[in-house]
Amino acid sequence: MTQPTAGPRPSTPLPPAPPRLEELAPGVHAYIQPDGGWCLNNAGVLIGEDAVALVDTAATERRARALRAAVASLTPLEVGTVVTTHHHGDHHFGNAVAAPHATVVSHEVTRAEMARRGLAMREVWPATDWGDVRLSLPTLTFRDRATLHVGSLTAELIHVGPAHTTGDIVVWLPEQRVLFAGDVLLPGCTPFVLMGSLSGTLEAIARLRALDPAVVVGGHGPVAGPEVLDATRDYLLWVRDTAREGLAAGLSPLRTALRTDLGAYARLRDPERLVANLHRAYAEESRLPRDTEIRSAPVFAEMARFNGGRPVACHA
16 A cells, blocks of 8 residues: 555546447347446347347436437337346336336345335435436346346346345346346446445356356446456455455555555546445455445545545436
């Protein structure tokens, strides 16, 4: 660790680029929302001969309507299924707008967390124009694995949490070797395990590597290849080592983050997440149970301090 320094002071960001569709295989598309920062998530579009499914939706009414229009540009079929990868609102607030008649599928823990938290994420960014978003709870849940058939496309839904959250699932298309990883993997962005588990994410990465994906769509950031598995693992191992040093020095997670040289990780989107990740790493290094809840509001305040007093920005 370096001597104490102020956290990075980012300049005012440019408006994000418009969303785009990327075809990954016949009938398989990624819906990418640049630049992948807070609440600018990705979605997946699976189009079969007689059915359409989405992997996640979007955070706001405006962005969910844009997703719906993008799907309509590909097919006249209505979305029949939405797979919600985890409980964070940027991935499901738009369910009722983007796919109002769809069956929503998730892990059983995700449904419980969605019901418990409701639309509370809006309070983190009250200035965001959320529009008319409503809670659309899953009507079909599972515990370990499920198989979704979208015409001739076969998608395996696999629970890999606790990782980013306690209920993460990924969507794996074995024939196409395409993995929709939710927020377990965030290409080009700083990982975020405050509400999940650092060690659990490392275990999830090992499981995902065994699938041998050729294409990885993370919950945020650009479409990537399997290299994102190693990049995420390496970052989390660095966080764990940094936490051990901070604990040994008797420093708080924030103080440790402020003293730490980010090196190459400074180039990742939203580097302030280091503070949150250290909170989770401290808890695990202190042998607290993996499901120990860490209050997010104080941690977000610390991330703002890391950013030189600038609030964590949402551009949805």
